[in-house]
Amino acid sequence: MTMQRPAASSDAMPKSGTRDPRLDFFRGIAMFIILIAHIPSNWLTLWIPARFGFSDATETFVFCSGMASAIAFGRAFRDKGWIMGSTRVSFRIWQVYWAHIGLFFAIAATMVALNSLFPDGRNYVSQLNLHPFFNNTQTNLIGLMTLTYVPNYFDILPMYMVILAMMPIMIGLMRIHLGLAIAFSLSLWLCANILGWNFPAEPWSERGWFFNPLGWQLIFFTGFALMAGWIPAPPVSKTLFWLAVAVIVISLPFAYFRIFDGLQDVFPYFREWREEYRFLFNKTDFGILRYIHFLATAYVAWVLVGPKGANIQPSGGTAFLSRVWEKVLAVIMKVGQQSLAVFIGSMYLARVLGALFDQVGRTHFTMLWVNALGFALIIGVAYGAGWFKSQPWKKKA
Numbered sequence: 463m464t465m466q467r468p469a470a471s472s473d474a475m476p477k478s479g480t481r482d483p484r485l486d487f488f489r490g491i492a493m494f495i496i497l498i499a500h501i502p503s504n505w506l507t508l509w510i511p512a513r514f515g516f517s518d519a520t521e522t523f524v525f526c527s528g529m530a531s532a533i534a535f536g537r538a539f540r541d542k543g544w545i546m547g548s549t550r551v552s553f554r555i556w557q558v559y560w561a562h563i564g565l566f567f568a569i570a571a572t573m574v575a576l577n578s579l580f581p582d583g584r585n586y587v588s589q590l591n592l593h594p595f596f597n598n599t600q601t602n603l604i605g606l607m608t609l610t611y612v613p614n615y616f617d618i619l620p621m622y623m624v625i626l627a628m629m630p631i632m633i634g635l636m637r638i639h640l641g642l643a644i645a646f647s648l649s650l651w652l653c654a655n656i657l658g659w660n661f662p663a664e665p666w667s668e669r670g671w672f673f674n675p676l677g678w679q680l681i682f683f684t685g686f687a688l689m690a691g692w693i694p695a696p697p698v699s700k701t702l703f704w705l706a707v708a709v710i711v712i713s714l715p716f717a718y719f720r721i722f723d724g725l726q727d728v729f730p731y732f733r734e735w736r737e738e739y740r741f742l743f744n745k746t747d748f749g750i751l752r753y754i755h756f757l758a759t760a761y762v763a764w765v766l767v768g769p770k771g772a773n774i775q776p777s778g779g780t781a782f783l784s785r786v787w788e789k790v791l792a793v794i795m796k797v798g799q800q801s802l803a804v805f806i807g808s809m810y811l812a813r814v815l816g817a818l819f820d821q822v823g824r825t826h827f828t829m830l831w832v833n834a835l836g837f838a839l840i841i842g843v844a845y846g847a848g849w850f851k852s853q854p855w856k857k858k859a
Contacts, residue, residue: 482529482689483795484771488763489526490798495519497808497836500615502589502816505829515713516743517756520618520673521681523801525760527622528685530801531629536690539633548630555623558802562619565806566606569615569813570595576817584820586813590615594664605665612663615809617672624661624675625682632683640692643683651680654747670746677748681756696761703765709758713751717743796844803847808840 496519498506512518535554539547573586574596587593591613595602605611609620628650635642653659654677660670687693696702715732743751767773776788797804815836822828 482533482770484764484767484774485526485529485533485689486795486798487767487771487774487791488522488798489530489801490794490796492519492522492526493797493801493804493808493840494794494837496523496805497812497840498833500809500812501819501833501836502813503819503824504816504833505824506833511759513718515710515717515755515759516749516751517753517759520745521752521756522760523618523805524622524625524678524682525685525756526798527801528682528687529689531626531682532686532689535629544630544634544637547633551626551629555626558619558623558626561802561806562616562623563607565619565809566613566616568810572810572813580817580820584817586817590813594666601665610662610665612661612671614663614672617663618805620661621671621673621675621678625679628675628679628683629686632686636692643687643692647680647683650676651748655741655744655749660746672746674747677746680748681753684757698765703762706758706761709754710762713755717755793841793844796848797841800844800847800851804840804844807843808836811836811839 495510498504499510499512499519501507507513510519535547535550538550542550569590570587570592573590573592576586587596595606595611595613602611609623612620632643632646635646650659654674659676660674663669663671688695716736741747741749743749743755745752774791776784776791815832818832818835819828822832
């Protein structure tokens, strides 16, 4: 494999305010994986990246969100100053907050409706553990609005809001010295992983948020720092590439359940290691092995797609295949460009598609067409969101 160093640093990591096709591509792939992962009892989840390593599509989503935030908000901080930049971030938090509230009520109402439609079937309210909300609505409604009641299925957007709120602090520290920003991020991560700092997820217990923002901000601001140019992109070299590949391969026996289940009977060490060192790949607080595995995976993917994503662009082969891939690539990138709308749509559709599986059964055939239906629907959401954002009512007839 031939590896070429990018001609300039701007080629490796574009400046804030410009759009990187690689970002849209990987965010789009992550959106399809997230849909698959959230459909109940979906056998395609056996083949998503989470089954082959410590990190999964969540890391990709959060990392790319950090990079996208550097593009979306970096110009406001740079051109309008820290106060206006912070105001811009606050407006985004406001949007995400109401998206979170709307998603909760949409899913909760749909689960109640499904219970009414299929009274002898699965209890969909129980499936998401929403009975506490309906049993004590007055208390938990306040908890929902104040983010002190965060059921597990609804915890990614609250995590994203808290991390966004940290952005003005990080940028302020960065303007003083990069070391302060790095120290702040690492300190929060250590407090989450060592001291157990987290946010309360429900008023009646000590359970914390499943996605702890104090831990997950590390991967977000890694992406942010790379895209904003705070830290340089890594060099493209065979040594680093094969080292990253080695990290991925070595992780397989400890993470992939088929290998793990086969080896733990012969080598009990695998079971003992996972039990004793589970905190190293803990998902809630973003264990260090998740970070290492993701960075290795991201580096391999970054090298393979080439400078500015040259290797994923339609080229070579027959004209027909190039045209097909051009269409597929356009769809993937459109999904990546509208990631918030697609994420909200996929979280809702995943529950509906799971109920559809309960009615049609889970055969190889139904698995294919129901997942394909889900893909088509989130693609429709992406194009619909893009159409509305284009404000067609302002265009001349």
